[in-house]
Amino acid sequence: MISLKDIEVKCKDCGRAFVIRRSEQEYYRQRKFPLPTHCPLCRKKRKKLRDKEQQIQSDRLWKERKKADAITFDQELHGIHRDPIWHP
Numbered sequence: 001m002i003s004l005k006d007i008e009v010k011c012k013d014c015g016r017a018f019v020i021r022r023s024e025q026e027y028y029r030q031r032k033f034p035l036p037t038h039c040p041l042c043r044k045k046r047k048k049l050r051d052k053e054q055q056i057q058s059d060r061l062w063k064e065r066k067k068a069d070a071i072t073f074d075q076e077l078h079g080i081h082r083d084p085i086w087h088p
């Protein structure tokens with residue numbers, strides 16, 4: 001049994017030292033997660049950035065889908081226009 005202590009880690013982003021408490025270490029160990037290398041502030045910032053990127057990504061996907069729908073609609077419209085029923 002390893003006795004855990006509060007450990008101080010230097011943030012990889014801002015270089016600030018932060019403490020990972022015993023309970024946190026336990027949490028990470030139990031879930032087999034690596035210990036954090038970034039301070040809570042930078043982690044929050046990175047998460048925000050990631051969320052924003054995901055938002056941009058989903059926006060782009062939505063726009064592309066809309067564009068594809070518009071093309072399909074256009075094709076259907078032209079198909080109808082070419083239909084002799086509509087142009088007797």
Ligand SMILES: [Zn+2]
Nearest residue numbers: 011014039042
């Ligand atoms: Zn940091």
